[in-house]
Amino acid sequence: MIPFSIDGQPVEGRENGNVLEVALDVGIEIPHLCYHESVKPYGACRLCLVEVERHGRKRMTTSCTYPVLEGIQVFTQTEKVLRARRMIIELILGMCPGDTLIQEMAKEMGVEQIRFKQEDKDCILCGLCGRICEEVVGAHAIQFAFRGDKREMIPPFLGEAMNCIACGACVVACPVDVIKMKEQGDERTILRWKRTLKMKQCKICGNYFAPWFQLEKFKEQAKLAKDFFDICYTCRT
Amino acid sequence: MKIQTKADLEKIKEKGLKSLYPKTTKVSVGMATCGLSTGAGKVYEVLQNGVEKDKLPILLGQTGCIGFCQKEPVVDILEPGKPRIFYQGVTPERSMEIVQKWLDNQVVDDLLLCKMEREDWIVEGVVKDYSLHHLPAGMDGTPHYHQVPFYSKQFKIALRNCGFINSDLIEEYVARGGYFSLHKAIMNMKPEEIIEEIKRSGLRGRGGAGFYTGNKWDSCRKSKGDTKFVLCNADEGDPGAYMDRSVLEGDPHSVIEGMIIGAYAIGAQEGFIYVRDEYPLAIQKLKTAIQQAEKVGLLGENILGSGFSFKIHLFRGGGAFVCGESTALMASIEGKVGEPRAKHIHTTESGLWDKPSNLNNVETWNNVPVILARGADWYSKIGTEGSKGTKVFSVVGKVNNTGLVEVPMGITLREIVYDVGGGIPDGKKFKAVQTGGPSGGCIPESLIDLPVDFDRLTEAGSMMGSGGMIVMDESTCMVDIAKYFMSFLKDESCGKCTSCREGTKRMHEILTEISEGRGTLEHLNLLEELGWVTAEASLCQLGGTAPNPVLSTIRYFRDEYQEHIVNKRCPAKVCRALLQYRILSDVCTSCGRCAKVCPEKAISGKQRTKKEKGKPFKIDPKKCIKCGMCFEACKFKAVEVE
Structure with a gap:
């Protein structure tokens, strides 16, 4: 383990680890939106800014992308950091004024008004859905498209996400809860990606429990027995 | 033939000298993109047909751009025993007139640009004098090349061959000292010695950041790993900047030679040139140059018989400005979306495909052979304390002479604008000069005596950047200029990080409000705050430098902003809504x-x-x-x- 300090408190991090995970582990709160422990740090939302002093030089950086290094001093509550975070959350709020989580975070940071023209987007462009889909699920169903302020997370060519297995990982991961899943009869739909898949029925309880397409893919990937997914998770355990 | 010894190289040099300075009169047309776009292709065609038809004793040649883009198409005549004569603004209709009159020992007065009294072979440190006798009548008053204001303060290292050689012929490059530095490096120098030489020369990266090249090479060499890459950044995307294009079109071998030397010093086996697809001619010239160098054994397997092998791949960029950023460029080569990543671990340790990678700009690579040939002591005498050598700028905008200029570091902006650039047209008043492209800043008249070097420009709130220089006069509105650059940057930001994507968008939004008469004084504070956050909190240097046009114009032209906001007036009469x-x-x-x-x-x-x-x-x-x-x-x- 590698020793360093956060706000004067001695801490330890694993090699190849990042500053944010260590801080969260020891209960030091740093606001963040695009960070998730199951995917690689990305550094998009810029909320987890901290100041890091190394070799006598102090600089502001995102703690999720900053590697654990011996002897560094991390400061999470300096005036500079707080000032920058306030502006970042105001920028996000201006983009997505309807997201409740963002409203709450802004309020907590003392941001009371939006000084920009309010937009009506809902996605904060943290990219977690796409990264989970790629790094964890391996489906590569959605991806960022376009540049600059036109950036958008979309299925290929804005059509149906043909690689999507409707597993719902993106639904769970989305910090602002704007990816909705709907189940009706034998169909599951991920609304945002325009993907609807037929579900399989459990041989024991008769419930529809997961999309066929997803189960076939998992079976193939994990080399499971042919009848492995005939029974739902609840009945099996 | 594969070159093995220095004698082999000398043989090619001789062949090249014959081609460069033939016994017959040679007429060369500048056929880089700037020339071609003003009709140099047609000029060449007319000359070719005319010379063939009348079986004239004339050799026709092609060269790159000699820098004076405004005066293109440029044609030069070289007859043994006489100075080299440059014609400007040659049209297809008048091109044969030049040749025919020359054969009658006459000149076309109104198209004369200059006569060249000497040529500097900078690599070898040799001056080739031309005879000034036997000139056609009426040429006494024609200025010498080195007296033409546009050229008089220039010092050409990077552009040493542009406009003088045909870049499709490797022998012409060798004739002016090309590839001798490579020979010297591989045969007589240890990699560490090369790096030491580059370090001592003080060469700093010409792509904009100004990192010390020798230090970069050193850390890449010392990084762990057997596979290493050297990369060339030719994704020149600043509006109004085309230094790299001109070098690649006019002298591609200089970049290739620099890269091979760098690869040998660093210990890389493969290299990539990332060139934007909007430069078709540069791509074609590079392809030819790589093939030729491979054919004669200067590139590829077992270079010069030394056992060292190095391969160069061309990679065409798809048109994203952000791909000029090092990590985005590498992601793009890897086949991923061209987005930057955090660089807490340097690319010299973990870059392309996580291997140690050394990325330098076109002009940086191009300087390397000259440094090795002339030595670090010679090179470091040029320039200022912290910025050595010369820098190529593309001077555009409200200035009489637009074109590519290469000047020693430390020259003042005044000299560039008034001496080289010939001042402001139509008797208007100089207002500011934007250096460093869209993420640079505007420097006002009060700082026009600022010496141009990396550190001084940064102090003034701008930056060296890759060398774009846009001159503005009193009819330029600074709010409008800031708005233009912000519009460019908000479109070209990759959009990954909040501060850059939203920051540039909001700055553009506020500037639009101000320029349309809806601005408030609070907007000024908000712009400064946004600028601070965008610069401080962004992931890469696109965001890090994006606020410069806004912050520098507010810093130096606050009055003009206030005039827009308080009195709803645009003093330069540009912002339409306020007129x-x-x-x-x-x-x-x-x-x-x-x-x-x-x-x-x-x-x-x-x-x-x-x-x-x-x-x-x-x-x-x-x-x-x-x-x-x-x-x-x-x-x-x-x-x-x-």
């Missing part, structure tokens, strides 16, 4: 021209006829869309803009 068009009734002759051209039918009056006097015309401000058509149309200066 008022008015017809001066005592000047108006009632000709009715303005009413005819007005697309909104906002102008009314009584037109005069032969029989009757008319009544002065009037503009209805409610209908006026401020297009300026009436202003342009009026021959009597009766339309006033306020």
